Amino acid sequence: MIDHLVYAVPDLALADDLGIALSPGGPHVGLGTRNLLASLGGDAYLEVIGPDPEQPEPDGPRPFGIDDLTEPKLVAWAVRVEDIDEAVERAKARGYDPGPVMSMSRVRPDGVLLEWRLxxxxxxxxxxxxxxxxxxxxxxxxxxxxxxxxxxxxxxxxDAAYEGLKALGLRDFAMGYGPPGLMAEIRTSDGEVVLR
Incomplete structure (x- = not known):
């Protein structure tokens, strides 16, 4: 179900204070961002994403509102699917349009190319x-x-948020009442880390 959580930071140096061991992910060429990763068990992971000082300024804004951040924030999450085109059509038929499918890629520090569609x-x-x-x-x-x-x-x-989750096939996902947002509880060997 959950593929990964996206924790955006205005400066990747802030990841040092997170309390979670992270490994280099790689740059998103052209977007002006780079990420650090931590496995979260199962086949899920945490992506810490921020500006990449080694890239030139991107033509447009960086993803996830990174350019406007003043502090780290849990901004998004992804659900893994096996046939994304079919999953999008199924969600549309249920009343929710997750948007067009696009292709992306990045090269890991060890030279391995990762490619995905989202x-x-x-x-x-x-x-x-x-x-x-x-x-x-x-x-x-x-x-x-x-x-x-x-x-x-x-x-x-x-109710509206739950309808969107149901359209994506996430019928048993728990919802809380409050300001729109995300909160993750992550267990580490040094204790619990809460991301908001």
């Missing part, structure tokens, strides 16, 4: 969809030791 990776309480095809899943090479205990999605309009 719906627009935008910040929000509803997940975007991702299909890794035949690419080795990033959780396999990410830093180990953390476990995702829970992910809570909150919104004042729980």
């Amino acid at each position: 719906t627009p990776p935008v910040a929000g309480i509803l997940p975007f969809l991702i299909d890794w095809g035949s690419t080795l899943h990033p959780s396999a090479s990410a830093a180990q030791g953390a476990v995702l205990e829970s992910l809570l999605v909150t919104d004042y309009d729980k």
